[in-house]
Amino acid sequence: MHPLRKQRLIMVSLVVVLSSAAIGLVAFALRDNINLFYPPADVIAGKAPTDRSIRLGGMVVENSIVRSDTDLNTIFWVTDYEASVAVQYSGILPDLFAEGEGVVAEGTLDESGMLIATQVLAKHDENYMPPEVAAALEGKTAPAGASMLP
DSSP, rough: OOOHHHHHHHHHHHHHHHHHHHHHHHHHTTTOOOOOOOOOHHHHHOOOOOSSEEEEEEEEEEEOOOOOSSSSEEEEEOSSSEEEEEEEEEOOOTTOOOSSSEEEEEEEEEEEEEEEEEEEESSSTTTOOOHHHHHTTTTTTOOTTTOOOO
């Protein structure tokens, strides 16, 4: 093999190995920071982790919002029309947060399966729904007159 060709082969091999190592290290560092979206049916089925922050998305169940009289604590239920999950949030809810509207709550699950939310996001106009929520709810409808509360 010609020395110049051998040198080029070594350089290309070195670049490929170093690039692969860099991509692997970045992926390893980001694996704990990935915040996935879970519909309530997956949370109930136990597919959502309990040891890290997750995003729960769906519709706020009608007549499920319970506000504390003494502080900013609020408990409400989120449904994907297959299952419902209770969410507890302490803070000021978005202005557009309402029953029957799309919501994404970010937080961690406690032992009882309730999401302890650190952030609640509501839709920003009458036509908007987070893409993940729209995909999860596609083709599902609430039964007529049925309450989604467990």
